[in-house]
Amino acid sequence: MPELPEVETIRRSLTEKLAGLTIDNLDIYFEKIVKEPTDIDRFKEIVTGKKIKGLDRLGKYLLLQLSDNYIIVIHLRMTGRLLYVADYEDVTKHTHLIFHLGNNYHLRFVDVRKFGTIYLLKDNELDTIKGLAHLGPEPLSENFTAQVFADSLKKKSKKIKQVLLDQDIVAGLGNIYADEVLFESHILPDRPANSLKAEEVEELYKSIIKIIKEAIDHRGTTFSDYVDGEGKKGEHQDHLKVYQRTEQPCSRCQCPIKKEKIAGRSSHYCPGCQH
Structure with a gap:
């Protein structure tokens, strides 16, 4: 999608x-x-x-x-x-x-x-x-602040991957970028959202903004169907760190990337450097 x-x-x-x-x-x-x-x-x-x-x-x-x-x-x-x-x-x-x-x-x-x-x-x-x-704040908008994001996670006991996919929490994130921002911030996708420490929430917040900006700069990710309005493919698939890289070595620690179902969605992560 x-x-x-x-x-x-x-x-x-x-x-x-x-x-x-x-x-x-x-x-x-x-x-x-x-x-x-x-x-x-x-x-x-x-x-x-x-x-x-x-x-x-x-x-x-x-x-x-x-x-x-x-x-x-x-x-x-x-x-x-x-x-x-x-x-x-x-x-x-x-x-x-x-x-x-x-x-x-x-x-x-x-x-x-x-x-x-x-x-x-x-x-x-x-x-x-x-x-x-009930659409949540956009990652690159003024409404998406570190405090707003932290407050939205405090009462969420669901797994952090599932919470990131909730459009009421952050607008626009989907499976690809949820996996990528969790890798960027060294957080396992099955962690309960309210278990994250303050410094982890801050790192996750920064990672969301960083990854979304980079993906826009690369004109999105194309695996099969996605093209822009002129029919041109995106380029961010060449920059992904975990998504669709199952069993390939992690770019940080060389541990093989793993894939498993979390909250009904395929999730990609590194068991070596995400905690």
């Missing part, structure tokens, strides 16, 4: 291209992708003719800002892609929605597994989406 660095990279690759364009028409090939409104004809009626004012992001969600205070909220889920392509290019398999833009380009939503979602809302209705209603 695209995490914060991937979704931010998509946003950056599309923002200047889309701003100011008009949505002249749209084709929907898989109607279930649109969750709100449930009336597809109503969705088309509202969106057609709207001008794109900008593209924002909240956590793993993309927010396409439209005229008349409408917002199209897009969640890519596991395999979703949002691609800006010339209108003469062949429509590929698994393309579920096409926005026809006023400059002879398309914005296409492509999703192999069909888990992605699209909502059309007014800008004051974002909290009607469950995933946005």
Whole structure:
């Protein structure tokens, strides 16, 4: 699933291209992708003719800002892609929605597994989406402070890996970067969150910011499906220390990286230098 660095990279690759364009028409090939409104004809009626004012992001969600205070909220889920392509290019398999833009380009939503979602809302209705209603602070925002993060862990007895994946605690972290920040901060993923010492929490906080910044600089991580809005792959997969490196030597202590299920998710860690 695209995490914060991937979704931010998509946003950056599309923002200047889309701003100011008009949505002249749209084709929907898989109607279930649109969750709100449930009336597809109503969705088309509202969106057609709207001008794109900008593209924002909240956590793993993309927010396409439209005229008349409408917002199209897009969640890519596991395999979703949002691609800006010339209108003469062949429509590929698994393309579920096409926005026809006023400059002879398309914005296409492509999703192999069909888990992605699209909502059309007014800008004051974002909290009607469950995933946005209680979204935690963004790792690179002013709201994500060491104290806020420490306070959020104090009452959590769940394993720290599970807590990091909770979007109410930190917005945008997923399986890849949770593993990487825990390695960076020398913390085992199965530690209870409230067992961490103050200095460990501080180190984890710094690691989250560091790893997310680096991943954005590398334009995200591509293993299979993820590409940016121009179809370009990310590069951060070449910089991962533990994720998908099972039995390879740790870059710090040479101990083989291990993989196990923690809270239902595959977790990668070094048993030699994470404690």
